[in-house]
Ligand SMILES: Cc1cc2nc3c(=O)[nH]c(=O)nc-3n(C[C@H](O)[C@H](O)[C@H](O)COP(=O)(O)OP(=O)(O)OC[C@H]3O[C@@H](n4cnc5c(N)ncnc54)[C@H](O)[C@@H]3O)c2cc1C
């Protein structure tokens with residue numbers, strides 16, 4: 071029986087454990103915090119639960135435009151209930167994962183793992199576990215999966231104190247909503263929290279080191295978000311690199327690299343993450359992390375050392391729960407000799423959970439505009455969609471990209487309140503190489519937002535095949 075040891079119980083680790091157990095391996099999973107990992111306990115699940123509450127407040131506000139009013143004009147936020155719900159749901163989800171992996175026969179150890187192999191190049195790997203109860207156990211493994219994830223990056227001079235200067239993991243311990251929150255860093259994490267707190271009625275100031283928010287996402291989508299921020303009074307301070315965050319009597323003072331200063335009540339640091347790869351004994355087996363500390367892997371999750379795989383955020387390959395889980399499963403299928411398709415990043419659908427949401431899949435507009443990928447494009451504003459009008463949606467759009475000659479769909483963007491759901495047909499088209507003609511001929515419900523997808527595809531059909 072193949073002995074498999076998995077370091078880390080996040081989506082990469084626990085999904086791998088399930089696959090390995092189902093394929094008759096002897097599996098031990100080591101995790102110090104709780105199953106589901108940082109994803110379930112601190113990052114993805116809590117933030118999306120908080121965003122669900124902020125979305126409920128937005129719906130109450132937006133309902134007024136549709137003629138529905140509550141007796142009081144004010145919508146109160148019960149922070150204790152919101153935070154309690156966030157933490158409770160995370161713990162419940164973690165417990166669900168724990169019972170699922172246990173049911174499959176996985177041995178779970180609560181502790182911290184590291185390589186303890188005496189020399190490099192051994193056929194079997196030694197993994198030492200510093201157990202939470204103070205004990206130590208050493209395991210012998212034929213295959214090891216490193217799935218240790220990442221933690222919030224700490225900016226020197228802006229060390230979080232959990233009171234006024236916060237990482238996103240400390241937000242749900244605040245006794246009240248901040249009066250004025252400065253969000254430092256305008257990547258996906260930063261804009262999701264900026265949007266959620268804006269929708270909660272908090273005054274928010276975004277500190278963006280670039281000329282726009284979401285520098286790595288679709289520029290038109292980022293522009294929509296900036297419009298919404300402007301309409302809701304959320305200021306975006308651009309070309310602004312925070313150098314230091316200082317505590318004051320009433321809150322925080324943020325010192326920017328160009329000498330500007332921004333005052334706020336609380337500062338939320340969303341300046342990226344660092345992989346948890348420093349203290350796991352990689353040097354003992356001969357794995358050299360890259361400059362960012364990430365573990366290099368190939369498309370079936372192999373590291374440079376035979377029998378050692380890595381998956382998830384510790385590899386730096388698209389930091390998404392869905393990708394982490396797929397890398398973990400692929401690693402196990404490969405290690406156990408099952409047929410496996412290498413991971414295809416161009417088919418990954420992702421969503422930014424702002425208000426409105428931004429969902430993307432496949433080739434980006436930027437890759438097309440730069441000439442890197444030849445494609446025809448269409449952009450349909452939702453404002454012309456009948457269902458959007460009925461729902462009072464003024465902003466948002468849908469983009470579809472296809473190959474110039476064949477019409478095969480290669481990518482798309484959706485900006486809409488439920489973009490995370492609307493992206494699926496485009497993702498299916500990209501994954502299965504479906505053409506715009508096929509999508510155009512598909513019945514969509516009338517009236518529906520997805521009607522804009524079939525309409526977009528009809529527009530892309532109108533072309534000269536001899537182009
Ligand atoms: C605020 C936020 C929101 C996000 N929202 C989304 C989202 O909506 N959708 C999405 O797809 N992705 C989202 N992500 C990204 C997603 O959370 C990560 O991609 C995902 O958690 C990666 O899974 P993982 O298994 O690699 O690592 P993690 O979930 O980080 O799990 C790794 C685990 O390894 C454990 N560990 C560390 N060191 C050791 C050791 N030495 N021994 C044993 N165990 C160890 C840790 O305790 C941790 O529990 C979000 C990220 C952030 C920061």
Ligand SMILES: NC(=O)c1ccc[n+]([C@@H]2O[C@H](COP(=O)([O-])OP(=O)(O)OC[C@H]3O[C@@H](n4cnc5c(N)ncnc54)[C@H](O)[C@@H]3O)[C@@H](O)[C@H]2O)c1
Pocket residue numbers: 225254255256257258259260262277278279280285310311312313340341342343388389390420421422423
């Ligand atoms: N909905 C989701 O799926 C979701 C949500 C959150 C995060 N994630 C994943 O996590 C990844 C990381 O996102 P992230 O936003 O945490 O990190 P990031 O590294 O993408 O963004 C951090 C931002 O902070 C800026 N920054 C760094 N130092 C700064 C400073 N001193 N002052 C001002 N700005 C500074 C950087 O320029 C960057 O734009 C994403 O790419 C995504 O894959 C996904």
